[in-house]
Amino acid sequence: MSADVVPEKAMLLVDQAALECALTRLADELNASFNHAADAVVVLTVMNGAMVFAGQLIPKLQFPVICDYLHATRYDSANKTGELSWKVRPSVQLFGRTVIVLDDILDQGVTCAAIKAFCEAAGAAQVTFVVMVAKPSGCRRVSFEADFVGLPIPDHFVFGMGMDYSGLYRNLPAIYFMPKEEF
């Protein structure tokens, strides 16, 4: 997608080159941590936001993986409460498995905390959270930190690289934010 379809007043926060570096570093860290796993690792992508992140990160992983997804969202047309609503649960059995969860953004922490509780209740042996970007800990509504973070970002509403702004712009290949006065 070319820059002329970025919304007016949007500011670039992380360009494509910086994202590529962050994804390569994340993959190196994951490859170092999981290359001795005895069994295939279940990689769960959190739809919708993490689809672009996962699509770029997963091909860089060099250990056996079973790819699956879950769909959980806090905001959609049927739910404006900010509570997590589950649309699709993972299909693969998590019991006894090593699980890596990929999400695009850690903000208030509600989504990741609920997914962690779900995986633990399903009997996963180990659950590791990998997020493309993380807002500062002060943004959390529940206590949660990811195990691996691509890039720390400031507390702005961000979009692009899978993250939406009013349902749009997930296809932007970089991360943008809207200045607070425009938001």
Ligand SMILES: O=P(O)(O)OC[C@H]1O[C@H](OP(=O)(O)OP(=O)(O)O)[C@H](O)[C@@H]1O
């Ligand atoms: O840390 P939190 O404050 O819980 O927010 C993070 C979550 O919010 C977004 O999902 P959203 O519910 O907007 O659905 P989407 O992935 O379909 O955009 C994002 O993709 C994360 O999964």
Ligand code: HPA
């Ligand atoms: O800043 C954000 N942008 C897009 N989606 C989000 N979900 C939580 N925070 C954000």
